[in-house]
Amino acid sequence: xxxxxxxxxxxxxxxxxxxxxxxxxxxxxxxxxxxxxxxxxxxxxxxxxxxxxxxxxxxxxxxxxxxxxxxxxxxxxxxxxxxxxxxxxxxxxxxxxxxxxxxxxxxxxxxxxxxxxxxxxxxxxxxxxxxxxxxxxxxxxxxxxxxxxxxxxxxxxxxxxxxxxxxxxxxxxxxxxxxxxxxxxxxxxxxxxxxxxxxxxxxxxxxxxxxxxxxxxxxxxxxxxxxxxxxxxxxxxxxxxxxxxxxxxxxxx
Numbered sequence: 001x002x003x004x005x006x007x008x009x010x011x012x013x014x015x016x017x018x019x020x021x022x023x024x025x026x027x028x029x030x031x032x033x034x035x036x037x038x039x040x041x042x043x044x045x046x047x048x049x050x051x052x053x054x055x056x057x058x059x060x061x062x063x064x065x066x067x068x069x070x071x072x073x074x075x076x077x078x079x080x081x082x083x084x085x086x087x088x089x090x091x092x093x094x095x096x097x098x099x100x101x102x103x104x105x106x107x108x109x110x111x112x113x114x115x116x117x118x119x120x121x122x123x124x125x126x127x128x129x130x131x132x133x134x135x136x137x138x139x140x141x142x143x144x145x146x147x148x149x150x151x152x153x154x155x156x157x158x159x160x161x162x163x164x165x166x167x168x169x170x171x172x173x174x175x176x177x178x179x180x181x182x183x184x185x186x187x188x189x190x191x192x193x194x195x196x197x198x199x200x201x202x203x204x205x206x207x208x209x210x211x212x213x214x215x216x217x218x219x220x221x222x223x224x225x226x227x228x229x230x231x232x233x234x235x236x237x238x239x240x241x242x243x244x245x246x247x248x249x250x251x252x253x
Contacts, residue, residue: 012051013076098210101162107224111235136233149249170208
């Protein structure tokens with residue numbers, strides 16, 4: 001970073017915290033000599049969006065007094081490599097981004113990640129999720145929707161391991177929320193639909209003019225029955241079924 005940041009480091013959680021995740025959270029907070037200020041705060045709630053919004057409001061309310069220039073978040077089941085915060089901060093600055101998130105796989109054997117492309121305005125319309133096979137094949141480490149070849153779409157990121165520029169006006173106009181609905185199909189069958197808080201947040205930042213990026217530069221594991229890594233090509237799915245067999249535009253040819 002060209003200037004040492006003032007960082008609010010957040011960990012929302014409910015129930016047990018993965019031991020290695022706690023280690024990476026507190027190790028990051030101990031690395032205060034690389035920050036003008038670094039405050040690490042964890043908050044527990046069974047209501048996911050409430051936990052996120054509580055931490056976000058804490059940072060907003062103390063932003064001027066404490067000199068926060070950046071906000072970072074690590075989930076209690078994400079174990080990144082050491083120096084993850086500073087890698088994300090470096091990518092944020094290098095790409096003149098507003099938000100940079102580590103690509104994180106979903107906890108199953110398919111190797112599908114929660115980094116996706118979707119409609120910028122329709123909360124429930126998702127085009128495709130990136131797979132670990134696709135992420136491994138990308139010709140770059142850090143990317144937005146434009147780099148993937150989809151300037152008309154929104155890049156939808158994960159909130160498990162991310163950082164944002166907290167000096168931008170949009171930080172006062174966003175919130176974390178989970179949207180649900182029940183849809184009746186043409187065949188008369190009812191089905192549940194959900195738009196998770198991370199994808200909704202991505203759309204909000206984009207709508208405010210913010211630049212949203214994802215990166216594979218930070219190696220991490222998503223812990224469930226075991227650690228699902230975000231590095232190397234793995235998983236049963238070469239591409240998401242939502243993509244209907246259409247390769248990523250940036251990988252064509």
